[in-house]
Amino acid sequence: xxxxKPVLCVGCTVIDFVTINESFPTEDTDRRCLDxxxxxxxxxxxxxxxxxxxxxxxxxxxxxxRSNGFRVLLDDLDQRGIGIQHCPKTEKDPPFSSVIIVKExxxxxxxxxNKNYPYITWEDFRKIDLDRYxxxxxxxxxxxxxxxxxxxxxxxxRNHNSNILISLDFETTFEKNLPLCGLCDYxxxxxxxxxxxxxxxSQETCYALASSLKPECPSxxxxxxxTGAACLDTVFNKFSNxxxxxxxxxxxxxxxxxxxxxxxxxxxxxxxxxLSDAVSFANRVAGHKITDFGxxxxxxxxxxxxLATK
Ligand SMILES: *[C@@H]1O[C@H](CO)[C@@H](O)[C@H](O)[C@H]1NC(C)=O
Ligand SMILES: *[C@@H]1O[C@H](CO)[C@@H](O)[C@H](O)[C@H]1NC(C)=O
Ligand SMILES: *[C@@H]1O[C@H](CO)[C@@H](O)[C@H](O)[C@H]1NC(C)=O
Numbered sequence: 001x002x003x004x005k006p007v008l009c010v011g012c013t014v015i016d017f018v019t020i021n022e023s024f025p026t027e028d029t030d031r032r033c034l035d036x037x038x039x040x041x042x043x044x045x046x047x048x049x050x051x052x053x054x055x056x057x058x059x060x061x062x063x064x065x066r067s068n069g070f071r072v073l074l075d076d077l078d079q080r081g082i083g084i085q086h087c088p089k090t091e092k093d094p095p096f097s098s099v100i101i102v103k104e105x106x107x108x109x110x111x112x113x114n115k116n117y118p119y120i121t122w123e124d125f126r127k128i129d130l131d132r133y134x135x136x137x138x139x140x141x142x143x144x145x146x147x148x149x150x151x152x153x154x155x156x157x158r159n160h161n162s163n164i165l166i167s168l169d170f171e172t173t174f175e176k177n178l179p180l181c182g183l184c185d186y187x188x189x190x191x192x193x194x195x196x197x198x199x200x201x202s203q204e205t206c207y208a209l210a211s212s213l214k215p216e217c218p219s220x221x222x223x224x225x226x227t228g229a230a231c232l233d234t235v236f237n238k239f240s241n242x243x244x245x246x247x248x249x250x251x252x253x254x255x256x257x258x259x260x261x262x263x264x265x266x267x268x269x270x271x272x273x274x275l276s277d278a279v280s281f282a283n284r285v286a287g288h289k290i291t292d293f294g295x296x297x298x299x300x301x302x303x304x305x306x307l308a309t310k
Pocket of ligand 2: 016018039040041042043046099254255258294295
């Protein structure tokens with residue numbers, strides 16, 4: 001078996017300050033909370049973490065900061081063995097998110113503070129030696145730059161007769177990001193965004209998105225909360241609905257979507273699963289993620305997925 005090339009995850013990494021308490025704070029009061037921690041967040045950054053825990057080799061590509069406060073993020077990336085050799089650096093302070101989790105209800109309230117932190121550009125991306133990678137994953141944001149990056153991967157595939165696969169995490173700003181979809185192999189489309197479009201089920205979403213993308217259409221995956229996830233394989237024109245994996249207890253749902261994404265990439269690329277089997281594995285990773293805080297317990301699935309591979 002030839003060694004599987006690393007996955008490149010393109011997007012954001014931020015600091016998350018998480019506060020856990022019994023009840024939500026009242027405005028203009030000064031109170032203690034139950035527990036709290038801070039950790040590395042950002043969608044593509046989280047996807048990198050989970051891919052690594054599942055056993056894949058991963059490089060992250062995003063804007064890093066030289067500020068002292070950012071050191072913990074660099075240390076964490078380093079300890080987890082996530083490569084950052086291509087990342088540009090800025091003097092600006094890193095973005096952060098404040099998260100309040102209420103234990104009783106499980107609700108999570110998130111405030112993002114971005115302060116115009118720069119996003120990576122195509123100029124940064126084009127310096128990467130894409131030959132190193134077998135899969136490139138993008139967040140659907142900053143569409144003008146991202147579209148050029150995706151085209152660069154396509155061009156590399158044409159010129160080098162290679163087949164780097166491209167995935168897209170599509171969760172915001174429909175009109176702006178829609179042109180990115182037709183250039184990818186796999187698009188994971190969020191149920192929130194589907195609802196904003198007036199699409200009422202995961203099946204309707206798959207077909208509606210596909211018809212707005214013709215003729216260049218990726219395979220579409222649409223996770224739909226506890227009802228599971230739908231997928232439309234546009235190569236074989238095959239639709240499937242895949243049941244959710246229901247854990248017996250729920251502890252922390254932060255990052256479940258990112259765990260789904262990583263599970264999907266791992267199953268498709270490393271385990272060579274069919275589309276619906278990959279979605280099933282992704283459900284399993286997301287379902288296991290929410291049974292504990294953080295991500296480290298996802299490594300437990302590694303032993304299992306060895307059995308699952310033929
Ligand atoms: C945490 O919850 C307790 C119990 O409901 C409450 O008395 C306290 O004010 C809360 N702390 C914050 C920071 O909201
Ligand atoms: C990423 O993971 C962290 C750690 O679990 C979590 O706090 C955060 O909400 C996740 N998602 C994003 C977009 O940062
Ligand atoms: C990152 O993930 C969170 C949680 O899934 C989502 O709400 C947010 O829109 C995502 N950000 C982008 C740019 O896709």
